[in-house]
Amino acid sequence: SKERGTNRYAFYSREMRGEIQQKTILINGLYRALEKQELLLYYQPQVDILTGRITGVEALIRWNHPGLGMVQPSVFIPLAEQSGLIHSIGEWVLRTACEQNKRWQDIGLPPIRVAVNLSPEQFKNPKLVAIVKNVLEDTRLPPQYLELEITESVAVKEAETVIRSLRQLKELGVSIAIDDFGSEYSSLGRLRSMPVDRIKMAMCLIQDLPTTPKDEAIAKAILYLARNIGVRVVAEGVETEQQLEFLTRWSCREVQGFYFYRPMPAEKVEEILRQGQ
Numbered sequence: 114s115k116e117r118g119t120n121r122y123a124f125y126s127r128e129m130r131g132e133i134q135q136k137t138i139l140i141n142g143l144y145r146a147l148e149k150q151e152l153l154l155y156y157q158p159q160v161d162i163l164t165g166r167i168t169g170v171e172a173l174i175r176w177n178h179p180g181l182g183m184v185q186p187s188v189f190i191p192l193a194e195q196s197g198l199i200h201s202i203g204e205w206v207l208r209t210a211c212e213q214n215k216r217w218q219d220i221g222l223p224p225i226r227v228a229v230n231l232s233p234e235q236f237k238n239p240k241l242v243a244i245v246k247n248v249l250e251d252t253r254l255p256p257q258y259l260e261l262e263i264t265e266s267v268a269v270k271e272a273e274t275v276i277r278s279l280r281q282l283k284e285l286g287v288s289i290a291i292d293d294f295g296s297e298y299s300s301l302g303r304l305r306s307m308p309v310d311r312i313k314m315a316m317c318l319i320q321d322l323p324t325t326p327k328d329e330a331i332a333k334a335i336l337y338l339a340r341n342i343g344v345r346v347v348a349e350g351v352e353t354e355q356q357l358e359f360l361t362r363w364s365c366r367e368v369q370g371f372y373f374y375r376p377m378p379a380e381k382v383e384e385i386l387r388q389g390q
């Protein structure tokens with residue numbers, strides 16, 4: 114019948130549109146997520162292997178969606194980038210992370226660095242440096258306690274404007290880290306000429322240590338090079354004793370990974386810092 118035909122059409126088209134609809138629902142929700150205070154930051158500690166102390170935390174965004182529960186950034190950050198929302202979300206992350214770190218310092222906890230992820234999209238904003246400057250002034254966090262994480266793809270571009278932005282950011286007194294180093298591009302050679310303080314060795318290199326000879330060679334090469342040009346290294350995604358042993362043996366000083374801590378709410382970080390770790 115005509116009715117059944119219509120239903121069937123509706124059914125199939127719903128199936129096909131499912132993914133797009135899901136995306137649209139998420140983007141619409143994301144527009145209101147900021148004002149409805151559904152976004153929050155988790156923090157994952159970075160640990161100095163030798164002293165066992167927390168040297169910094171990376172701010173990692175979460176979306177507490179009223180219907181879907183916790184939505185992971187790998188799902189909604191790409192949508193925020195496509196829709197342009199990344200600019201307001203990115204500024205919110207920056208401000209919230211700096212405010213939080215200042216609060217920890219103000220209550221007398223040992224000062225640590227907070228690392229904030231910057232999307233490549235944010236580098237297209239000519240106001241980026243001014244925004245960071247503003248946030249530092251407003252929150253009164255001393256700049257040396259803010260680190261900005263940029264992706265390898267931004268870092269290797271060597272675009273005039275990117276390099277200029279990085280220099281200006283460094284002039285503010287913040288530090289710059291290259292995220293997921295060694296995962297895609299081989300920017301080892303360019304590292305020397307780039308205004309960066311730290312590299313974060315990619316999780317994919319760490320995960321198969323020390324059983325995969327090729328990853329082992331790359332990891333060693335990165336550690337060796339970084340040490341010789343005075344760039345610090347944080348190894349990401351450390352989950353096992355064996356990985357930690359390998360990194361210690363090759364003089365990687367700092368690690369971030371589930372072996373020590375998972376990303377956690379701010380209160381939990383505070384508790385750990387209070388206990389003197």
Ligand code: C2E
Binds near residue numbers: 174
């Ligand atoms: P990322 O910047 O590389 O962040 C590290 C990710 O690795 C986090 O996932 C963290 O939970 C996870 N991780 C840390 N240690 C381990 C480990 O030992 N094992 C495993 N399997 N995973 C580990 P998360 O929080 O889901 O974030 C995913 C990505 O989303 C981030 O990757 C980053 O690219 C993006 N992201 C997160 N927060 C922000 C933000 O505020 N702004 C922007 N632009 N991107 C963000």
Ligand code: CA
Binds near residue numbers: 171230292
């Ligand atoms: Ca990161």
Ligand code: CA
Binds near residue numbers: 292313316
């Ligand atoms: Ca990373």
